[in-house]
Amino acid sequence: MFYYLILTIILLVIINFKSAKKVNYYKQRAERMYQRAIKDGMTGLYNYEYFLSELEKSNSPYSLIMFDIDNFKQINDQYGHQVGDLVIKDIAAKAEGVIRKTDLLARYGGDEFIMALFDCSPRETKVVLNKLHSHINRASILVEGEEVSFAVSIGVYDLDDGIRTKEALKRVDLALYKAKREGKNCTVCY
Numbered sequence: 001m002f003y004y005l006i007l008t009i010i011l012l013v014i015i016n017f018k019s020a021k022k023v024n025y026y027k028q029r030a031e032r033m034y035q036r037a038i039k040d041g042m043t044g045l046y047n048y049e050y051f052l053s054e055l056e057k058s059n060s061p062y063s064l065i066m067f068d069i070d071n072f073k074q075i076n077d078q079y080g081h082q083v084g085d086l087v088i089k090d091i092a093a094k095a096e097g098v099i100r101k102t103d104l105l106a107r108y109g110g111d112e113f114i115m116a117l118f119d120c121s122p123r124e125t126k127v128v129l130n131k132l133h134s135h136i137n138r139a140s141i142l143v144e145g146e147e148v149s150f151a152v153s154i155g156v157y158d159l160d161d162g163i164r165t166k167e168a169l170k171r172v173d174l175a176l177y178k179a180k181r182e183g184k185n186c187t188v189c190y
Contacts, residue, residue: 040107042085043092051106051114055165060118063125064172065132067095067154068112070184075150083143084111087150090141098131114172122158129156129187137185153179154187 038050046054055062069075069087076084088111095113099105104116117125133154140149155176159168175190182188 043089043107045092045096045113046104046106048106048108048114051104051108051116052165052169054104055116055168058116058118061120061159063117063120063122063156063158064168065115065117065125065129065154065156066108066112066172066176067114067132067136067152068108068110068176068180070151070153070180072111072150075148079143079148083141083148086141086143087111087148090139091136091150091152094135094139095132098128098135103128112176114169125156125158129154133187151185153184155179156187156189158189 038046040047069091072084072087075087088107091113092105092107095105095115099115099117102118103120104118106114108114115128117128120128137151138149139151140147142148153176155172155174155178157168157172157175163171171190175188179186179188
């Protein structure tokens with residue numbers, strides 16, 4: 001009888017161990033799937049849908065910075081889409097290097113990116129802008145011995161009280177388009 005009791009306990013421990021392993025496996029799998037759902041596959045940055053949902057949930061004031069690659073179509077046409085992808089990845093990495101851990105950076109789509117700087121004064125926003133501009137503009141990557149240069153246009157909007165997220169996004173987008181119209185490789189604040 002004693003041996004049956006010990007054997008039963010051992011079997012229960014083994015079953016429990018295997019169950020815990022399965023639960024852990026499925027937890028890890030669910031986390032990987034969640035990360036794929038909220039992040040851009042190419043850059044590893046958050047995607048626009050996640051970015052928008054986080055902005056809408058936030059109660060903190062924020063500044064928005066939107067930027068895109070100047071003459072990106074020419075880069076793709078001249079060097080190919082693989083080089084264009086390298087440029088996008090390079091810009092994403094450089095942009096990640098200038099934001100604080102409390103901020104949010106996402107790939108808006110194509111060659112456009114967007115940042116939300118939470119609880120950031122206009123002076124602090126300017127510091128981030130200067131870093132972003134110096135890290136990215138007039139940057140280059142080396143492709144098969146040839147230097148591929150690129151720059152970005154930047155639009156900025158400091159959120160006013162009472163402005164909804166969609167309106168803030170519209171305003172930062174207008175600032176970016178104004179930067180494009182003013183000759184590119186520049187920053188325009190709304």
